Amino acid sequence: MVLADLGRRIRNAIGKLGQATIINEEELDAMLKEVCTALIESDVHIRLVAQLKNNVKKEMNFDDMIGGVNKRRLIQKTVFQELLKLLDPGVSQFVPQKGKPNVIMFVGLQGSGKTTTCTKMAYYYQKKGWKTCLICADTFRAGAFDQLKQNATKARIPFYGSYSEMDPVVIAAEGVEKFKKDNFEIIIVDTSGRHKQEASLFEEMLQVSNAVNPNNVVFVMDASIGQACEAQARAFGETVDVGSVIITKLDSHAKGGGALSAVAVTKSPVIFIGTGEHIDDFEVFKPKSFVQKLLGMGDIAGLVDM
Amino acid sequence: WFSAFKGLVGNKKLTADDMAPVLEKMKENLILKNVAAEPADQICQSVAKKLDGKVISTFSRVNSEVKEAVRESLTQLLTPRRRVDILRDVAHAKSEDRPYVIVFCGVNGVGKSTNLAKITFWLNENGHKVLIAAGDTFRAGAVEQLRTHTKHLNALHPNSVQLYEQGYGKDAAELAKAAIAIAQERKIDVVLVDTAGRMQDNEPLMRALSKLIRMNKPDLTLFVGEALVGNEAVDQLVRFNQALADHTSPGEKPLLIDGMVLTKFDTIDDKVGAAISMTYITGQPIVFVGCGQTYKDLRNLNVSAVVNAILK
Ligand SMILES: Nc1nc2c(ncn2[C@@H]2O[C@H](COP(=O)(O)OP(=O)(O)OP(=O)(O)O)[C@@H](O)[C@H]2O)c(=O)[nH]1
Numbered sequence A: 001m002v003l004a005d006l007g008r009r010i011r012n013a014i015g016k017l018g019q020a021t022i023i024n025e026e027e028l029d030a031m032l033k034e035v036c037t038a039l040i041e042s043d044v045h046i047r048l049v050a051q052l053k054n055n056v057k058k059e060m061n062f063d064d065m066i067g068g069v070n071k072r073r074l075i076q077k078t079v080f081q082e083l084l085k086l087l088d089p090g091v092s093q094f095v096p097q098k099g100k101p102n103v104i105m106f107v108g109l110q111g112s113g114k115t116t117t118c119t120k121m122a123y124y125y126q127k128k129g130w131k132t133c134l135i136c137a138d139t140f141r142a143g144a145f146d147q148l149k150q151n152a153t154k155a156r157i158p159f160y161g162s163y164s165e166m167d168p169v170v171i172a173a174e175g176v177e178k179f180k181k182d183n184f185e186i187i188i189v190d191t192s193g194r195h196k197q198e199a200s201l202f203e204e205m206l207q208v209s210n211a212v213n214p215n216n217v218v219f220v221m222d223a224s225i226g227q228a229c230e231a232q233a234r235a236f237g238e239t240v241d242v243g244s245v246i247i248t249k250l251d252s253h254a255k256g257g258g259a260l261s262a263v264a265v266t267k268s269p270v271i272f273i274g275t276g277e278h279i280d281d282f283e284v285f286k287p288k289s290f291v292q293k294l295l296g297m298g299d300i301a302g303l304v305d306m
Numbered sequence B: 001w002f003s004a005f006k007g008l009v010g011n012k013k014l015t016a017d018d019m020a021p022v023l024e025k026m027k028e029n030l031i032l033k034n035v036a037a038e039p040a041d042q043i044c045q046s047v048a049k050k051l052d053g054k055v056i057s058t059f060s061r062v063n064s065e066v067k068e069a070v071r072e073s074l075t076q077l078l079t080p081r082r083r084v085d086i087l088r089d090v091a092h093a094k095s096e097d098r099p100y101v102i103v104f105c106g107v108n109g110v111g112k113s114t115n116l117a118k119i120t121f122w123l124n125e126n127g128h129k130v131l132i133a134a135g136d137t138f139r140a141g142a143v144e145q146l147r148t149h150t151k152h153l154n155a156l157h158p159n160s161v162q163l164y165e166q167g168y169g170k171d172a173a174e175l176a177k178a179a180i181a182i183a184q185e186r187k188i189d190v191v192l193v194d195t196a197g198r199m200q201d202n203e204p205l206m207r208a209l210s211k212l213i214r215m216n217k218p219d220l221t222l223f224v225g226e227a228l229v230g231n232e233a234v235d236q237l238v239r240f241n242q243a244l245a246d247h248t249s250p251g252e253k254p255l256l257i258d259g260m261v262l263t264k265f266d267t268i269d270d271k272v273g274a275a276i277s278m279t280y281i282t283g284q285p286i287v288f289v290g291c292g293q294t295y296k297d298l299r300n301l302n303v304s305a306v307v308n309a310i311l312k
């Protein structure tokens, strides 16, 4: 399972606490160290790891603790809540509305999987009976329109794009206008890959966003990303109104922790994950039940109000 | 982070205990710079071993001792034991009346096709004609992507690039073989074989890649990896090499990864650690660094700049 290795290691670390007869600060530190190592080796941003550690320690002030408190349960609960924070920013996620145009714009770094994921999402909603379409607003990458066109054709999803128009803002605006007129419900706009270091690319993203006025902006992250994720995700989030995250390529060995930094800094939940190159390698993601599973909630059930 | 060294006392032999907190800080810094955990740990251990028992006289010596030891070990890691000189080897192949063949491989979306196009441009600049083999017969748009590049590249150096393609769904190993035969026939200097991106633990796809390499015996197999990659770099390279080694017939010399292309170097600021992770695993050189999306955005690795960024 996705992120499973991370879950196993954290579970083990917490489990060790259960075996200790008395829990003192030393015990807690040892456990936290193991949890943090597991997080770091899964590429969670090192600052977020430090934050988690501090928060747990702050919560577990041994000096202030009244006697009789069940430290073990308290520690488990605190660690769980901090982990949940990594995966679930606690904001309600975007829900598309039936019978209305829902414009969803995809953004992200080069090669993260936007174009592939656009089709997956369109296909997902189409299967559920929504009127769905795709727009290719990537005029930069060689073969980008062909890629989207071939994907869309195979999945029988209506699409819009151009071989001659070079301005992605124009294409995006025209496409959205056309599909709105035709009463489409899920209108997905694919954009070029970009990175914060190239200001003109970010400016272009902002212009596309202003032109189509999206109901949701999806930030697509590759599961294998390391420590650079945080700064990139932050920059994307500060430029456009990111509302959701999708983590792709979770079919690899990658533990996906780096991509989780995107959740923390954009305050946006992971809504889907990509688990392969094929159109149905796509799963709905539910952070809470995921963390539950991750931590083997059999042991911890009842600790947290879900 | 060098302020951490203040904890060390001067005028004594350095012991493991003295160094532990310092090395811990050092490891944290390496990880912050996106070095994978395993190599970060190994580098620190080797520095610890090197400095163990060393007599340190003054406080300032400690700082420089440690810093130098890290610098030395990073520099050594990044400095190739064996230089890959493609232009020399292309000339050599030419003297043998055969095309020089490079295969590009790696996981999905890292920049194989784009950097293949950049390398084509570089070869064109150096007067070589290139045949691109469209060996990604799977991903939507992969063939059209290379067709577009071929068109653009020919506009820059007329008649310098040809594309060999069979559309989608074909066997990449056979396709590459046919491409090499055509290059031989048409006296084209270099064949660059693009391949589909694949996850390192996808058995059938990894087997198909080793088949391609075994069948065509390229002069150079380049692993393309992005500078954005974190701990996953380790598993990618270990498994790509493992797959290539596993499928070697007995008695044959295994054809493994000969070098790396480190892409998207323009997207990571000072988090340059992937360069360390990749060379640490393979012991092979980073032959090119991709630092942008245009044909000119191809560089050699600047070892001291990378080391400085990490130690900053
Ligand atoms: N194994 C695997 N591969 C994926 C997944 N999602 C996307 N890919 C692959 O990743 C590569 C890049 O995907 P694209 O959809 O082209 O990425 P992009 O973000 O649109 O790229 P640019 O438009 O160039 O920025 C392709 O080879 C896809 O097939 C996934 O979940 N698993």
Ligand SMILES: Nc1nc2c(ncn2[C@@H]2O[C@H](COP(=O)(O)OP(=O)(O)OP(=O)(O)O)[C@@H](O)[C@H]2O)c(=O)[nH]1
Binding pocket: A110, A111, A141, A193, A195, B106, B107, B108, B109, B110, B111, B112, B113, B114, B115, B136, B139, B142, B195, B196, B197, B198, B263, B264, B265, B266, B267, B289, B290, B291, B292, B293, B297
């Ligand atoms: N910023 C930046 N982007 C790059 C670099 N190299 C490639 N890219 C971009 O990364 C994205 C993916 O590049 P591709 O060449 O299609 O990657 P690939 O490895 O061939 O992908 P698949 O064939 O789908 O596995 C494209 O948007 C490229 O423009 C680089 O050095 N810097």
Ligand SMILES: [Mg+2]
Binding pocket: A114, A115, A116, A138, A141, A144, A190, A191, A192, A193
């Ligand atoms: Mg795309």
Ligand SMILES: [Mg+2]
Binding pocket: B112, B113, B114, B136, B142, B194, B195, B196, B197
């Ligand atoms: Mg490619």
